[in-house]
Amino acid sequence: xxxxxxxxxxxxxxxxxxxxxxxxxxxxxxxxxxxxxxxxxxxxxxxxxxxxxxxxxxxxxxxxxxxxxxxxxxxxxxxxxxxxxxxxxxxxxxxxxxxxxxxxxxxxxxxxxxxxxxxxxxxxxxxxxxxxxxxxxxxxxxxxxxxxxxxxxxxxxxxxxxxxxxxxxxxxxxxxxxxxxxxxxx
Numbered sequence: 001x002x003x004x005x006x007x008x009x010x011x012x013x014x015x016x017x018x019x020x021x022x023x024x025x026x027x028x029x030x031x032x033x034x035x036x037x038x039x040x041x042x043x044x045x046x047x048x049x050x051x052x053x054x055x056x057x058x059x060x061x062x063x064x065x066x067x068x069x070x071x072x073x074x075x076x077x078x079x080x081x082x083x084x085x086x087x088x089x090x091x092x093x094x095x096x097x098x099x100x101x102x103x104x105x106x107x108x109x110x111x112x113x114x115x116x117x118x119x120x121x122x123x124x125x126x127x128x129x130x131x132x133x134x135x136x137x138x139x140x141x142x143x144x145x146x147x148x149x150x151x152x153x154x155x156x157x158x159x160x161x162x163x164x165x166x167x168x169x170x171x172x173x174x175x176x177x178x179x180x181x182x183x184x185x186x
Contacts (some may be wrong), residue, residue: 033057033109049108066131068126083142088132089137
């Protein structure tokens with residue numbers, strides 16, 4: 001009877017450990033900035049849409065309990081475009097490309113993409129090694145060969161590491177079960 005209870009506890013704890021750990025959003029910024037290396041960046045009608053070759057913003061961190069992930073939603077990151085992402089002056093990767101090319105941009109700061117012209121892509125980076133307490137500088141350097149994009153939102157999250165206590169309890173329950181089984185067999 002006790003062995004069955006121990007086995008049930010082991011199964012329940014194992015199930016708890018297998019449950020996905022959800023990220024804890026620390027800071028979310030609506031960036032809504034156009035990045036452009038053309039001078040000036042023009043829409044298909046010849047109207048200037050502004051933009052800067054480097055887009056920057058900050059995320060505030062009050063607790064260094066990580067690991068940390070940075071998610072950036074961007075519009076108009078065409079195939080072959082290499083828009084570099086930097087955290088506190090450290091290169092962390094490139095924005096995810098939308099999978100097609102369109103020269104027909106007409107980006108306006110704000111949420112959403114233009115159907116058939118641009119798409120929203122989400123880029124996720126492990127930035128644990130570069131996050132500091134306080135303000136963290138995030139930059140996107142626009143690829144000089146592909147001249148325009150728009151950064152929509154940026155989210156900094158902490159993914160909690162599963163605690164050691166449930167692992168210890170599971171291990172002890174397993175050892176107890178094996179010991180009881182051996183004692184019964186003897």
